[in-house]
Amino acid sequence: MEVGGELESMEEGCLSLPGIHETVKRGNKIRVKYLDENLEAHEEVVEGYLARVMQHEFDHLDGKVFVDHISPLRKQMIKGKLNALLKGKAHCNYKVKTVRK
Ligand SMILES: [Zn+2]
Known part of the structure; x- marks a missing residue:
C-alpha cells in the first residue's frame, strides 16, 4: 500500500481500544495491490473515507x-486511559476480554 494525497x-x-477517540492525520489517497478470491491481481487507487478505513x-x-x-x-496525555485498558477497565457497549501476557 502506498499512501499519498x-x-x-x-x-x-477502534473496537480494540474502547472509549478512546483521537484525531489522526492520514493521507487521503492510497494505492493498493491485492489478490482476489481467484488469486487474480488487482491494483486500485482509493480515496477519502475508505482510504482512511x-x-x-x-x-x-x-x-x-x-x-x-x-x-x-498526546499519547502521554491519554496514558491513564491506555493503562486502564491494559488492566481490563474498559467501559463500552460490547463484551470485551482482556488477555494479559
Ligand atoms: Zn481498529
Whole structure:
C-alpha cells in the first residue's frame, strides 16, 4: 500500500481500544495491490473515507493501532486511559476480554 494525497485529520476510534477517540492525520489517497478470491491481481487507487478505513485496518495487520499515529505528547496525555485498558477497565457497549501476557 502506498499512501499519498493530502494529509487530513479525522477522529478515529477502534473496537480494540474502547472509549478512546483521537484525531489522526492520514493521507487521503492510497494505492493498493491485492489478490482476489481467484488469486487474480488487482491494483486500485482509493480515496477519502475508505482510504482512511483501509489504512486503519492495514495497520492492524502490522500490529499497529491508531494511537501509534498520535503525537508522543498526546499519547502521554491519554496514558491513564491506555493503562486502564491494559488492566481490563474498559467501559463500552460490547463484551470485551482482556488477555494479559
Ligand atoms: Zn481498529
